[in-house]
Amino acid sequence: MSTPSTDDQPMFTRPGEATLTSRHVIPTGESLPDTAKQIVEDETILDGNARLNLATFVSTWMDDDAKQVYAASFDKNMIDKDEYPQTAAIEDNCWHMLANLWNAPDAEKSIGTSTIGSSEACMLGGLAFKRRWQQARRAAGKDTSTPNLVMSSAVQVCWEKFCNYFDVEPRYVPISAEHKTLDGHDLAKYVDENTIGVVAIMGVTYTGMYEPVAEIAAALDEIQKSTGLDVPIHVDGASGAMIAPFLQPDLIWDFRLERVHSISTSGHKYGLVYPGLGWVVWRDAQWLPDDLVFQVSYLGGEMPTFALNFSRPGAQVVLQYYLFLRLGFEGYRAVQQASQDVAKYLSAGIAKLDAFELWNDGSDIPVFAWSLTEGHTKNWTLYDLQDRLRMKGWLIPAYPMPADLETLTVQRIVVRNGLSMDLAAELLQAIETEVAYLDALGSPMPSDHPQSAFHH
Secondary structure, three states: OOOOHHHOHHHHHHHOOOOOOOOOOOOOOOOOOOHHHHHHHHOOOOOOOOEEEEEOOOOOOOOOOHHHHHOOOOOOEEEOOOOOOOHHHHHHHHHHHHHHHOOOOOHHHHHEEOOOOOOHHHHHHHHHHHHHHHHHHHOOOOOOOOOOOEEEOOOHHHHHHHHHOOOOEEEEEHHHOOOOOOOOOOOHHHHOOOOEEEEEEEEOOOOOOEEHHHHHHHHHHHHHHHHOOOOOEEOOOOOOOHHHHHHHOOOOOOOOOOEEEEEEEEEOOOOOOOOEEEEEOOOOHHHOHHOOEEEEEEOEEEEEOOOOOOOEEEEHHHHHHHHHHHHHHHHHHHHHHHHHHHHHHHHHHHHHHOOOOOOOOOOOOOEEEEEEEOOOOOOOHHHHHHHHHHOOOOOOOEEEOOOOOOOOOOEEEEEEOOHHHHHHHHHHHHHHHHHHHHHHHOOOOOOOOHHHHHOO
């Protein structure tokens, strides 16, 4: 009897599925496409369910039409503007749309770019600050060796990286129970002639709260009156820059404030695109120094570039354009409102539990955090609740707050497009169940309790 070909063998008896695969060395021989695909799929099912990941701000759901748009542009490199001129034009359209959304005085005089994410966008904003400060100092015959950047102690780690990578002193204004965000309080203690700028966050990573950009700008106005120092603001709008225009249109945080020179956002957060996209826009081209822009002769054409990365995906830029066209302003407003409705439903339910005290309720971006009520228990922590919820598939992180509040542990939920009200009700029930279970750990559990055998 002849031996069946590899193609005819049952899936999990074929070489690869039936043997150990190499982890750290490229295999010597080839595999069938189906074999390699099956191994990859088998290994990645060990990941958490992306839809139930309420730790990440990054989009985990797009509609089927978007997936087709994505697949049709996988092969386009954003940097090849001469080869893909229409994709380059789409990028230009998108950042102009954002300049208008953020109330630039004249969007045609603005300048912007797509980036891999808002971390790269933030670094470009910081570099523009540093370079302009250096140019002004040199023109005045002053020292340029000690630039500093002022920001909240709750700033996202990308700003720590910026200061580390580009030799800028970070000056952190601590948050507290009285001042939950950078709000202009005591700002004069941190700003001096070496300050290249101040970062204001529209949606603090730890809690989701907005920093009051208008109040920060007013504090800097007062500092300028008394010292003559004219300090610009970069708004890190990773999340909030795609929420506030739709849900809080009267909130003044954007280019309506003259002191705001640049704004960044994550297209892959509340821009609703899959991972790999950020944007940065300057209110006027004068705020992006010319010496940060490179004219590159590449693949048959001259092109300007001022991103930190070179080759990067064009597919996400095309996806952003698809969404701007597909949803429009009212569609974005509806999607963001639905996410906020879910966030407020969840925060209201958690606030009703004696075990918890809310830090905020999701009224800014659809993100909120809570801590354990003081004195509620000594038998468990939010880390225990995190582990219990993970057993049911929910990924909800617990972590310490930043410096000066590091003894306070909070838990945070990020509500994104794709977390329905029905799923939220299931989550709330899971939280209530696990809190009751953890509370019972410190006392005898009734023998008929469904988890009594496990408990004992």
